[in-house]
Amino acid sequence: MNLKANKTTDLRVEAETYFNDLRDRICEKFEEIDGGSSFQRSPWKRDNGGGGGVISVMKGKVFEKVGVNCSTVFGELDPEFGEKIPGYQNHFFATGVSLVAHMVNPLVPAVHMNLRYIETDHSWFGGGTDMTPYFPFEEDTREFHQALKGACDKHDTAYHPRFKKWCDEYFYLEHRKEPRGIGGIFFDYLKEDLNKDFLFVKEVGEAFLNIYPAIASRRKNIPFTDEQKEHQLYRRGRYVEFNLMYDRGTIFGLKTGGNIDAILMSLPPVVKWK
Amino acid sequence: MNLKANKTTDLRVEAETYFNDLRDRICEKFEEIDGGSSFQRSPWKRDNGGGGGVISVMKGKVFEKVGVNCSTVFGELDPEFGEKIPGYQNHFFATGVSLVAHMVNPLVPAVHMNLRYIETDHSWFGGGTDMTPYFPFEEDTREFHQALKGACDKHDTAYHPRFKKWCDEYFYLEHRKEPRGIGGIFFDYLKEDLNKDFLFVKEVGEAFLNIYPAIASRRKNIPFTDEQKEHQLYRRGRYVEFNLMYDRGTIFGLKTGGNIDAILMSLPPVVKWK
Numbered sequence: 001m002n003l004k005a006n007k008t009t010d011l012r013v014e015a016e017t018y019f020n021d022l023r024d025r026i027c028e029k030f031e032e033i034d035g036g037s038s039f040q041r042s043p044w045k046r047d048n049g050g051g052g053g054v055i056s057v058m059k060g061k062v063f064e065k066v067g068v069n070c071s072t073v074f075g076e077l078d079p080e081f082g083e084k085i086p087g088y089q090n091h092f093f094a095t096g097v098s099l100v101a102h103m104v105n106p107l108v109p110a111v112h113m114n115l116r117y118i119e120t121d122h123s124w125f126g127g128g129t130d131m132t133p134y135f136p137f138e139e140d141t142r143e144f145h146q147a148l149k150g151a152c153d154k155h156d157t158a159y160h161p162r163f164k165k166w167c168d169e170y171f172y173l174e175h176r177k178e179p180r181g182i183g184g185i186f187f188d189y190l191k192e193d194l195n196k197d198f199l200f201v202k203e204v205g206e207a208f209l210n211i212y213p214a215i216a217s218r219r220k221n222i223p224f225t226d227e228q229k230e231h232q233l234y235r236r237g238r239y240v241e242f243n244l245m246y247d248r249g250t251i252f253g254l255k256t257g258g259n260i261d262a263i264l265m266s267l268p269p270v271v272k273w274k
Numbered sequence: 275m276n277l278k279a280n281k282t283t284d285l286r287v288e289a290e291t292y293f294n295d296l297r298d299r300i301c302e303k304f305e306e307i308d309g310g311s312s313f314q315r316s317p318w319k320r321d322n323g324g325g326g327g328v329i330s331v332m333k334g335k336v337f338e339k340v341g342v343n344c345s346t347v348f349g350e351l352d353p354e355f356g357e358k359i360p361g362y363q364n365h366f367f368a369t370g371v372s373l374v375a376h377m378v379n380p381l382v383p384a385v386h387m388n389l390r391y392i393e394t395d396h397s398w399f400g401g402g403t404d405m406t407p408y409f410p411f412e413e414d415t416r417e418f419h420q421a422l423k424g425a426c427d428k429h430d431t432a433y434h435p436r437f438k439k440w441c442d443e444y445f446y447l448e449h450r451k452e453p454r455g456i457g458g459i460f461f462d463y464l465k466e467d468l469n470k471d472f473l474f475v476k477e478v479g480e481a482f483l484n485i486y487p488a489i490a491s492r493r494k495n496i497p498f499t500d501e502q503k504e505h506q507l508y509r510r511g512r513y514v515e516f517n518l519m520y521d522r523g524t525i526f527g528l529k530t531g532g533n534i535d536a537i538l539m540s541l542p543p544v545v546k547w548k
Binding site: 241260272 | 507514519534541546547548
């Protein structure tokens with residue numbers, strides 16, 4: 001990679017390495033839960049710029065469609081896009097992992113997770129995870145939030161209230177006055193102390209890997225009705241509405257020539273509107 | 275209705291009356307083509323404002339989902355929304371008919387049609403119709419364009435080239451560099467001579483009523499494969515992407531407290547993303 005050597009280069013490599021390793025461990029765990037299917041990996045390169053990534057997708061018996069995208073991109077940005085990124089002057093570097101899972105069983109929540117490290121004229125971490133149950137179990141909701149609170153509290157007890165609120169505000173469908181799901185945490189521009197911030201980001205990755213597979217495992221074999229499946233397909237419309245109308249990553253990515261398959265990996269495999 | 279009396283009030287009533295009458299004739303024709311199902315009508319009132327409308331929806335053997343919305347709304351607008359409407363000061367009036375049909379048979383094109391009359395500090399007509407075949411028949415494409423050209427040419431031979439181009443530019447998915455379908459016509463701010471413009475708008479309504487039912491009728495019974503149906507469900511994703519990401523009516527309507535059911539009536543009943 002043709003990168004300018006600077007003091008944060010090590011962090012670039014370490015972050016990318018961690019995100020790829022987390023992806024590998026998540027995929028392994030998800031394959032085990034699915035019991036039979038496996039992820040297919042497709043590498044892609046960025047058009048008109050440096051870098052690219054690998055999309056890993058599995059369609060299975062438990063995971064109706066799960067996509068995990070690891071990407072490392074750098075170089076110049078379309079000026080219009082650059083304007084929206086704090087500190088962008090004429091080059092950037094971004095590495096991250098992004099995951100969305102839509103499940104066969106409507107009693108298993110859909111989930112989203114993303115961790116990223118970005119450099120413009122300064123450097124920061126961002127990310128988060130949020131869960132969208134269609135038939136919420138109080139136990140799942142409580143344990144999901146507890147796991148994230150645990151990860152936050154190890155680093156700063158101010159984090160969880162702040163990042164949980166940020167998540168609730170971000171994943172909100174203004175036109176329906178509805179939250180997307182039960183929330184989780186969302187954070188961005190974390191740059192007080194990059195080495196410590198990186199430890200926190202890793203903590204979030206590990207918390208996700210601990211909690212979501214546990215929830216999916218205990219719900220995946222509960223029998224469900226056709227009516228419940230219909231409700232899930234209908235509620236998935238909200239996921240599409242959010243991602244196409246509000247999600248910054250999706251809109252900016254699509255409007256600025258990103259990899260369409262990687263960006264729209266988040267959309268559910270089947271959706272109904274009534 | 276509590277409207278200010280002015281010289282265009284007659285046109286308000288005449289336009290609304292024509293749109294409702296066209297809706298009735300379209301619904302009757304579509305029910306005949308479907309052969310068994312009928313439209314269900316739901317009236318709605320505008321939140322925080324004057325007016326409302328009636329959504330007519332049919333789910334049948336030929337029409338997987340067709341919605342026709344007639345609305346007449348007036349009063350004040352959210353200032354942010356008002357800014358985007360030419361000539362808006364502190365009141366507006368809008369009456370229109372809007373139609374989207376998604377078909378069971380993937381060999382029958384999806385179609386959209388809209389006609390509207392708007393008053394702010396000036397008055398104008400707008401509208402258009404465009405067709406989205408998933409397996410285009412050259413004959414259908416040619417006759418659809420011919421019907422619209424015929425309607426245009428009766429009024430002004432400059433209309434068709436201009437309104438066809440406007441349609442191609444409007445119904446374009448920038449992020450995919452793809453047109454939504456085969457196009458048709460799109461026009462707005464028609465206000466040279468409102469009485470003549472109204473005659474043109476009616477001509478477009480009649481042209482739609484002549485051509486689309488003819489196309490649907492001759493394709494509806496052609497056998498299709500599961501693979502063709504899958505392709506239709508997949509391509510419908512483009513319809514969702516366009517409407518949620520680009521369509522001005524959809525985005526403004528949703529973001530400014532319009533009737534969600536009426537606005538999202540345009541979304542297909544079942545969609546797949548791969």
